[in-house]
Amino acid sequence: MDLDEVLKVLKARGLNLTPQRQEILRALLEGPPHQTAAEILQRVRRRFPSVSFDTVYRNLHLLQSLNLVSRTHFADGDTRYELCAGPEHHHHALCLGCGKAVDAAFCPMPYFRGLPDEEFTVTGHSFKLFGYCGNCRRGRGE
Amino acid sequence: MDLDEVLKVLKARGLNLTPQRQEILRALLEGPPHQTAAEILQRVRRRFPSVSFDTVYRNLHLLQSLNLVSRTHFADGDTRYELCAGPEHHHHALCLGCGKAVDAAFCPMPYFRGLPDEEFTVTGHSFKLFGYCGNCRRGRGE
DNA sequence: CTCCTGAATCGGAATGGTTCCAGTTTAGTA
DNA sequence: TACTAAACTGGAACCATTCCGATTCAGGAG
Ligand SMILES: [Mn+2]
Ligand SMILES: [Mn+2]
Ligand SMILES: [Zn+2]
Ligand SMILES: [Zn+2]
Numbered sequence: 001m002d003l004d005e006v007l008k009v010l011k012a013r014g015l016n017l018t019p020q021r022q023e024i025l026r027a028l029l030e031g032p033p034h035q036t037a038a039e040i041l042q043r044v045r046r047r048f049p050s051v052s053f054d055t056v057y058r059n060l061h062l063l064q065s066l067n068l069v070s071r072t073h074f075a076d077g078d079t080r081y082e083l084c085a086g087p088e089h090h091h092h093a094l095c096l097g098c099g100k101a102v103d104a105a106f107c108p109m110p111y112f113r114g115l116p117d118e119e120f121t122v123t124g125h126s127f128k129l130f131g132y133c134g135n136c137r138r139g140r141g142e
Numbered sequence: 143m144d145l146d147e148v149l150k151v152l153k154a155r156g157l158n159l160t161p162q163r164q165e166i167l168r169a170l171l172e173g174p175p176h177q178t179a180a181e182i183l184q185r186v187r188r189r190f191p192s193v194s195f196d197t198v199y200r201n202l203h204l205l206q207s208l209n210l211v212s213r214t215h216f217a218d219g220d221t222r223y224e225l226c227a228g229p230e231h232h233h234h235a236l237c238l239g240c241g242k243a244v245d246a247a248f249c250p251m252p253y254f255r256g257l258p259d260e261e262f263t264v265t266g267h268s269f270k271l272f273g274y275c276g277n278c279r280r281g282r283g284e
Numbered sequence: 285c286t287c288c289t290g291a292a293t294c295g296g297a298a299t300g301g302t303t304c305c306a307g308t309t310t311a312g313t314a
Numbered sequence: 315t316a317c318t319a320a321a322c323t324g325g326a327a328c329c330a331t332t333c334c335g336a337t338t339c340a341g342g343a344g
Contacts, residue, residue, distance in 0.1 A: 014312095015320085015321095016310080016311050016312070016319090016320055016321065017311075017312095018310075018311070018320090018321060018322075020321080020322070021321085036301095037301080037302085038301085050322085050323070050324090051322080051323085052322070052323050052324065052325090053301085053302075053303090054302090054303075054304080054305095054323075054324085055321080055322055055323075057301095057302065057303075058321080058322085059321095073215065078301085079301085079302095093257060093262050093264070096265070102257070102262060104257060105257075106254055106255075106257075108250030108253060108254070108269065111250060111253040112248055112250070112271075113248075115235060115244070115246060115247075115248075115271075119275065119276035120235050120237070120271075120273055120274070120275055120276070121273045121274045121279055122235070122271050122272070123238070123272055123273045123274065124271075124272035124273065125269070125270060125271050125272060126269070126270040126272070127250065127267070127268065127269050127270075128267060128268040128269075129254075129257075129262075129264050129266075129267050130264070130265055130266035130267060130268070131262055131263045131264040131265045131266065132262070132265065133261070133262055134261035137261075137263055156341095157291085157292095158290095158291060158292065158339080158340050159340075159341090160291090160292060160293080160339075160340070162292080162293070163292085179330080179331085180330085192293085192294070192295090193293080193294085194293070194294050194295065194296090195330085195332090196294070196295085196331090196332075196333080196334095197292080197293055197294075199330095199331065199332075200292080200293085201292095220330085221330085285344105286343105286344090287342105287343085287344085288341105288342090288343085289339105289340105289341100289342095289343105290339105290340100290341100291338105291339085291340080291341100292338080292339075292340085293336105293337080293338070293339085294334105294335105294336085294337075294338085295334100295336095295337105296333105296334095296335105297332105297333085297334085298332080298333070298334090299330105299331085299332070299333085300329100300330100300331095301328100301329100301330100302328080302329095303326105303327080303328070303329105304325105304326085304327070304328085305324105305325095305327090306323105306324105306325105307322105307323090307324100308321105308322080308323075309320105309321080309322070310318105310319100310320085310321075311318105311319095311320080311321085312317105312318095312319095312320095313316105313317090313318095314315100314316090314317090
């Protein structure tokens with residue numbers, strides 16, 4: 001997943017390549033994974049000090065609608081964003097001690113066989129694991 | 143799951159059985175499943191018009207900590223609560239059209255075999271399905 | 285029954301992440 | 315270079331939830 005690749009998608013949709021928009025993408029590419037909107041804003045403001053929250057959110061929403069960014073609600077309540085390549089997806093294991101997230105390879109959907117007696121068309125799903133990472137487990141009993 | 147049963151648990155913990163607390167439980171028992179905090183408050187105020195949001199939230203938190211109430215973040219963003227009997231749990235299919243939730247029997251955890259290469263102790267999980275119920279599917283294409 | 289005390293409640297203010305908005309700037313095009 | 319739709323800005327608005335100081339009350343001791 002590289003910057004030019006993303007820009008190509010945006011251009012294909014006739015979207016303007018503003019400097020702010022590109023800087024938000026750079027923040028997602030070069031910063032740590034799973035950043036909050038505020039963290040992304042802070043990073044973007046290094047180069048463009050006047051960027052507003054509205055701009056960050058507007059672009060994150062846009063990128064989500066293009067399946068270029070995914071949003072996850074973490075354990076501590078805050079919402080974090082990360083780049084994702086197209087329709088692919090992954091899930092997370094969230095540490096209740098330090099709040100960090102680990103990407104998890106497991107996806108439950110292959111095991112799902114449809115709702116037994118309800119008429120319902122499934123278009124998406126969400127799966128999360130909660131627990132304690134090695135560090136935090138040692139910091140507590142056991 | 144009946145009122146006296148819950149009250150027994152509370153008493154066992156030395157918690158006061160205030161009228162407001164009992165009325166919140168009645169709202170959960172007698173009202174529709176998956177109510178928001180505001181809906182619960184509205185129902186409780188029929189009998190106790192001066193109950194505050196603080197009281198509703200405080201009690202919902204308390205009941206969660208006792209595994210008597212579970213909280214779910216629904217598709218439209220609002221948070222809904224329901225009674226649950228002890229450590230048992232279930233998951234939900236959420237309609238993106240009307241916002242309604244259907245309880246789902248499927249739980250993915252029996253199929254989960256641990257994180258491949260990460261040291262992580264799993265203590266909980268979350269699973270949700272998104273899609274369209276029969277009604278809303280008809281109201282759209284297909 | 286009355287008294288006492290920690291638990292619980294109340295009303296209203298504060299919080300914080302997100303969204304809205306009116307006015308201004310700008311990317312892309314001809 | 316001029317035009318226009320798209321995008322940006324700054325700050326206000328929103329709204330579910332939390333916080334807080336003052337007040338009331340449930341349950342137990344005497
Ligand atoms: Mn991830
Ligand atoms: Mn349910
Ligand atoms: Zn999946
Ligand atoms: Zn489960």
